[in-house]
Amino acid sequence: MRKTPVQQRSQQMVDALIDAAGQIIAKKGLDRFTTVEVAARAGVSVGSLYQYFANKEALLAALLDRLTDQLGDVVNRAAPLLLQADLETMVRGLLLAALDFLDSDKGPHLELLRNWHRLDIARALHLFEQNMMEVIRAYLLTHTAELRVDNVLAKQFVVTNSVVFTMLRYLSLPRQPMFAREQLVEELTAMVASYLQSAPSRAD
Amino acid sequence: MRKTPVQQRSQQMVDALIDAAGQIIAKKGLDRFTTVEVAARAGVSVGSLYQYFANKEALLAALLDRLTDQLGDVVNRAAPLLLQADLETMVRGLLLAALDFLDSDKGPHLELLRNWHRLDIARALHLFEQNMMEVIRAYLLTHTAELRVDNVLAKQFVVTNSVVFTMLRYLSLPRQPMFAREQLVEELTAMVASYLQSAPSRAD
Amino acid sequence: MRKTPVQQRSQQMVDALIDAAGQIIAKKGLDRFTTVEVAARAGVSVGSLYQYFANKEALLAALLDRLTDQLGDVVNRAAPLLLQADLETMVRGLLLAALDFLDSDKGPHLELLRNWHRLDIARALHLFEQNMMEVIRAYLLTHTAELRVDNVLAKQFVVTNSVVFTMLRYLSLPRQPMFAREQLVEELTAMVASYLQSAPSRAD
Amino acid sequence: MRKTPVQQRSQQMVDALIDAAGQIIAKKGLDRFTTVEVAARAGVSVGSLYQYFANKEALLAALLDRLTDQLGDVVNRAAPLLLQADLETMVRGLLLAALDFLDSDKGPHLELLRNWHRLDIARALHLFEQNMMEVIRAYLLTHTAELRVDNVLAKQFVVTNSVVFTMLRYLSLPRQPMFAREQLVEELTAMVASYLQSAPSRAD
DNA sequence: TATGAATGAGTCTTCATTCAT
DNA sequence: TATGAATGAAGACTCATTCAT
DSSP states (O other): OOSOHHHHHHHHHHHHHHHHHHHHHHHHOGGGOOHHHHHHHTTSOHHHHHHHOSSHHHHHHHHHHHHHHHHHHHHHHHHHHHHTSOHHHHHHHHHHHHHHHHTOTTOSHHHHHHTGGGSOOHHHHHHHHHHHHHHHHHHHHHOGGGSOOTTHHHHHHHHHHHHHHHHHHHHTSOSSOSSOHHHHHHHHHHHHHHHHHSOOOTTO | OOOOHHHHHHHHHHHHHHHHHHHHHHHHOGGGOOHHHHHHHHTSOHHHHHHHOSSHHHHHHHHHHHHHHHHHHHHHHHHHHHHTSOHHHHHHHHHHHHHHHHHOTTOSHHHHHHTGGGSOOHHHHHHHHHHHHHHHHHHHHHOGGGSOOTTHHHHHHHHHHHHHHHHHHHHTSOSSOSSOHHHHHHHHHHHHHHHHHSOOOTTO | OOOOHHHHHHHHHHHHHHHHHHHHHHHHOGGGOOHHHHHHHHTSOHHHHHHHOSSHHHHHHHHHHHHHHHHHHHHHHHHHHHHTSOHHHHHHHHHHHHHHHHHOTTOSHHHHHHTGGGSOOHHHHHHHHHHHHHHHHHHHHHOGGGSOOTTHHHHHHHHHHHHHHHHHHHHTSOSSOSSOHHHHHHHHHHHHHHHHHSOOOTTO | OOSOHHHHHHHHHHHHHHHHHHHHHHHHOGGGOOHHHHHHHHTSOHHHHHHHOSSHHHHHHHHHHHHHHHHHHHHHHHHHHHHTSOHHHHHHHHHHHHHHHHTOTTOSHHHHHHTGGGTTOHHHHHHHHHHHHHHHHHHHHHOGGGSOOTTHHHHHHHHHHHHHHHHHHHHTSOSSOSSOHHHHHHHHHHHHHHHHHSOOOTTO
């Protein structure tokens, strides 16, 4: 009962526009996404879009921000339950959560991730990596003996990108993927778990 | 079977256009690459470009084909020497070759790979994967006892994409990367080697 | 005949809007002046602006009217003192008053004058010219012998426009004017005085 | 016979576009002048306009350049004949030439001059002032005794602007001007001549 | 009466592709 | 065959004005 009707309407409009942007990106791809169509799908005029977003880029940034927040939620929700488990179980749990997130129906996640290099995803990535670091740090506290902790920055980079982009590629495959989703998860799990448990590499 | 002068001239023009396309993509990015500029850099007119390529997309496809061939050469050149070595040495060797290939100065490789989803990259990828499969098969013949051979398709997918996209991300990092190139290679090597040597995953 | 509170409020709002319009024009120029910004600076909503002014043009007209009145005041205040003096002294006095008026800090005078052709300036100019005519007529009454009185309409037109636009151009000069303000006044004075004292032109 | 057909066509197109721009500016004013309409009137598409002009501003600049050249021609053609004459005759001759130039039928001269402050007329004005200076210098060489030569910069500024803007205002008057064109010329002539022959002003 | 969110026509500019020469 | 001028659809963004609340 706090917010004024006006603020509510504004927020609704902002949300509707971000939603519409996401839908159009998901449906047509980042290249074919136009401000006029976003406004139309949101049920308003272009002018209204520009009342709430300085330009196309700002709308995209808002969409990215929202997705980043959602991703943070996913990680935070999944992590606590998994910290108790052994490494492989934890990794598998995180991978499943990530895969579900990327694959969420009608979501623009995949298309945006595909276009990471054209977007200002610095923030999004930074937040995600912070989340990951915290999970890892927490995990290490209870599994010190089990893991190599050298070269953490590079390890995190390698694991994160390997997992994310391999999933992205898999989810971008045409109708009939060459193998089942479960296989993907298991192979990635095996790779990550064996990696983190392996002897230190020569560069250490 | 010798080509006529006309055919030679055609081939020269086709090559020049593909070269020009690659240079412009490397310099300006896929988004800013225009047919008129490609023709100009190749020293011919747009009209001529359309004489040899049905449209912009066809030109891009030709560029991709050429790069795929080059990549095949790289693998084929590197592979024989590495088949004798132990797994880790072989993996490291392949990774170094791949990294050099991606990072080759002035080349459009990175920019094209960043935009894989916007290109008709199916063929290119297919060819590359065939190459990889052959290398792996050859390796297996001499190291049967050492490796798990189950689920080869998925394993190959996971390894290839993990390696390629992690390198892509690393090479796309701003000026000061967070860690050294050598670290990247060592960590990827460790990951891949430990993965391929690990016990079979549950999904087998 | 005292105005009701409502009328007072109206008048205040009208004044505030005209003020705001003047400030924004002075600061950003006629091209960048928008109704929304005017309303915002006046502390009201656009809707209110349109309650008191039929459209943007009407607001501009009101601003012009006000400035015309102010100019009239300037002339009327300066004139009596100058009617006693000799021609050159009077001219110089009027020129100084005009220059000060045009150059008044933060005022939209210059910007509006620069855009005289885009505004409905007929009324403003008419009023100003009436003022000038009265001054001249008054002057003539006491200096009959001194001046040629033929062709007054054209003379007035020539003098007024020469003076006003030359000043306008001078005040619109970039940072470092090519000569001093005092020189401008003296040269204009010399021109006008010698003109008005000269023998009749052939066309009389 | 030197220029290739292609160059001829280009020049024709450039000319046609500049012509069209001038016509539309003359007819509708600087505010309502759009690139699409210019192209249409020139009988081509917008795309062609942008093949020859980087943007709208560049087209305007080209139009201004052309008018500046024409003005230079006018002055150079009129000046030699007038240098022999007495001051008043010379001034009258120049004024008539200027008035004819400004008033040339269907020309955009007036509209552009009205908008001097919104255009990059620095070049145009500079060239014109150089022309004027040469005429004046030449005149002084043969009439040394007759004229005051102090404060030339300011004098030139005052005379030029007085004449140009007074004419501009006169030609911008609605259908029925308040007095005849001949009267304007005579009064301006009288003003300028008497000014240039008058005793030095106090500021000298 | 006041508000200010919503409207949408109007403008500039780009670029893949065509076709007359 | 080669040329490159011409095309024109498409898309981002602005702002005076309206009208539901």
